Amino acid sequence: MTVPERRVRDRRARRRFDLRATTVTFGLAAIALVLTGWVVRMAYEVAQRRPVWVFVLVLGAVTAVLLRRRARSRTTTGAGAAPRTTDALAAATATALDELEEGRAAERVEYARGEEATAVLPVGHEELDPDEFEEAIADLCRRDGCARVEVVGGAGDLGADVLAVAPDGRRVVIQCKRYSEDNKVGSQDLQRFGGTCFTVHGADLAVLVTSTDFTAPAADYAERCGILCVNGERLRDWCAGGGPAPWELPGPGRDGTDPSGRASW
Incomplete structure (x- = not known):
C-alpha cells in the first residue's frame, strides 16, 4: 500500500510581517538607547564633578566580583587570598566614603558662609x-x-x-x-x-x-x-x-x- 507523502509546510513561509510587533520592538530599542545615553551622560558629569564617587563605585564592583569568586572558590589558597583582598578593598571603600562625607560637609559650610556673606554684606x-x-x-x-x-x-x-x-x-x-x-x-x-x-x-x-x-x-x-x-x-x-x-x-x-x-x- 502506497502511503502518500505528507507535505511539510515551511514555518518560515507562514510567518508574516507584523507591523505592530516591529513598531514596538523599534520603540523599545529607541527608549533603551535614549536611557543608555542618558545614564552614560550622567555618569560622565558625575565623574567630572565627583571623581571620588567613581573610585567608590569601582571599588564596590571589584569587591562584589571578589566576593563572588570567594563563594565559588574551593581551594585553600584562593579562599585565604580572597578574604584578605576583600577586606582591604572594603576598608579602602570605607575610607573613601568617609573622606567624601567630610569633603561634602566642608563644602556645605563654605557654601553657607558664602550665602551669608552674599545675603547680608552687599559688596560695593x-x-x-x-x-x-x-x-x-x-x-x-x-x-x-x-x-x-x-x-x-x-x-x-x-x-x-x-x-x-x-x-x-x-x-x-x-x-x-x-x-x-x-x-x-x-x-x-x-x-x-x-x-x-x-x-x-x-x-x-x-x-x-x-x-x-x-x-x-x-x-x-x-x-x-x-x-x-x-x-x-x-x-x-x-x-x-x-x-x-x-x-x-x-x-x-x-x-x-x-x-x-x-x-x-
Whole structure:
C-alpha cells in the first residue's frame, strides 16, 4: 500500500510581517538607547564633578566580583587570598566614603558662609541695582532678628520698600535709596516718605536707608518728622556688624522727639 507523502509546510513561509510587533520592538530599542545615553551622560558629569564617587563605585564592583569568586572558590589558597583582598578593598571603600562625607560637609559650610556673606554684606553698593539693594536691606533685617520681613518695593509701593517687625515688636517701614556717589537724598525724598510711612503704613519706626548721604535740609526734615536716616557709612557698619541695627538705637519717635539728640544715624 502506497502511503502518500505528507507535505511539510515551511514555518518560515507562514510567518508574516507584523507591523505592530516591529513598531514596538523599534520603540523599545529607541527608549533603551535614549536611557543608555542618558545614564552614560550622567555618569560622565558625575565623574567630572565627583571623581571620588567613581573610585567608590569601582571599588564596590571589584569587591562584589571578589566576593563572588570567594563563594565559588574551593581551594585553600584562593579562599585565604580572597578574604584578605576583600577586606582591604572594603576598608579602602570605607575610607573613601568617609573622606567624601567630610569633603561634602566642608563644602556645605563654605557654601553657607558664602550665602551669608552674599545675603547680608552687599559688596560695593554701586554694584547692586535698586531691587538687589532692597533685598540686601531685607536680608540685614532677617539677620538681626526681625520677623515677617517683606520686600514690597515697586510701582504703587507708596514709599515703603521693606516691611518688618523688629525683635521688640515695633513695626519697621524702610525706604531704600540706592543712589550714585554724587547723588544725595534730598528733602523731597524725605517729604514723600514722611507723608506715607506713618499714616499709610502705620510705622512705629520709619527708616530711610541710602547708599550715599543726605542733604542738610533732608536731615532737618527727618529730625522734625521722626524719621531715622541711615547713610552709606552707617550702612557699611551695619552690614559688617560694627554698628547696631536701626531699631536698636534710641532714635526719633512718631511725635518728632529724639531721646538721643540726633535723627541721623
